[in-house]
Amino acid sequence: MMAMVVLKPLALLIPTCFPLFIYATEQGGISADVIKKAFNATEEKFFQFVKHQLPVRPQIASVGSCCLVGAISDGELHVANLGDSRVVLGQKVSDGGKARVVAERLSRDHNVSYEEVRKEVEAQHPDDSPVVVYCRGVWRIKGIIQVIISSVCDIDREKSNYGLEFVMLDFDIKPASVSRSIGDFYLKKPEFHRDPRLMQYGHHIPLKKPVLTAEPSIISRKLKSQDLFLIFASDGLWEHLSDEAVVDIVYKNPRAGIAKRLVGAAIREATKKRELRYKDIMKIERGIRRHFHDDISVIVIYLDHEKAASKHSKIGFTTAPVDIYSHNEDKVVEDPLLLKN
Secondary structure, three states, X not given: XXXXXXXXXXXXXXXXXXXXXHHHXXXXXXXXXXXXXXXXXXXXXXXXXXXXXXXXXXHHHHOEEEEEEEEEEOOEEEEEEEOOXXXXXXXXXXXXXXXXXXXXXXOOOOEOOOHHHHXXXXXXXXXXXXXXXXXXOEEEEOOOEEEEEEEEOOOOOEEOOOOEEEOOEEEEEXXXXXXXXXXXXXXXXXXXXXXXXXXXXXXXXXXXXXXXXXXXXEEEEEOOOOEEEEEEEOHHHHOOOOHHHHHHHHXXXXXXXXHHHHHHHHHHHHHHHOOOOHHHHOOOOOOHHXXXXXXXXXXXXXXXXXXXXXXXXXXXXXXXXXXXXXXXXXXXXXXXXXXXX
């Protein structure tokens, strides 16, 4: 079995090991219940950590993360997600005798920019209107701004009593657009959104019941011989590139450095929208860059069925070479047009 986890932001205070393998071993394999148990454990450990830190860092109750998990076991792919990170499959099809690759989205974006998600949230809160508000061109939960991590303070990593490795963080803000997440307890727990220590930062939000959940969407499907690769990425990639464009880039380019190539392509699209040159956006200082593009994390998994079959007797076994790249606003990414094939 192998597993992939994409968290956004990646530096969030979370358990260093998403406990999927532990529960899968205990239960004799991967299942929807095992995956939910792993998500619940991650949420609970972070909750205990937040409670411990609240007296000295009350804004930590506003910190949250999307979470996208993929696991391959016995030829079956399991995908679970919270938030708007996404996994897309590149699949070979025959079109009039000519082979081509198409994109298949395997996860559901929990973002209130989608009408379906807005209706879902509104249906869950019929007596708490308006629960979703259109403000400054963006749909937001309660019309609020959410705290995010903007930088890592200059201190050593520590290990807490709650099984978490963590770093101390500064904070910034962004629209609260996702309907499911790890953390964001000020939108889940009454004791937080009423806490006077948090209210001094302008986070007094009247809630009749939690408006966010940590209940993941889960899909499972057997991998097929025509399934070529998987792209796991945070919303910073999908904001600028379509599923089809990403699959096309992966299919038409060498494997080495493919995740980095995708990040570069997304940033190039971001520069076009702002009518900037690629090299100019790279000169913009940390923090301000977030107004031009979000942080981007990408994992590309190649599904080598044929190679695996010749080395392993187990039917349906799949090897998965991985290319991983994560980019935040203070890193420099080469112009993708200059990357050598």
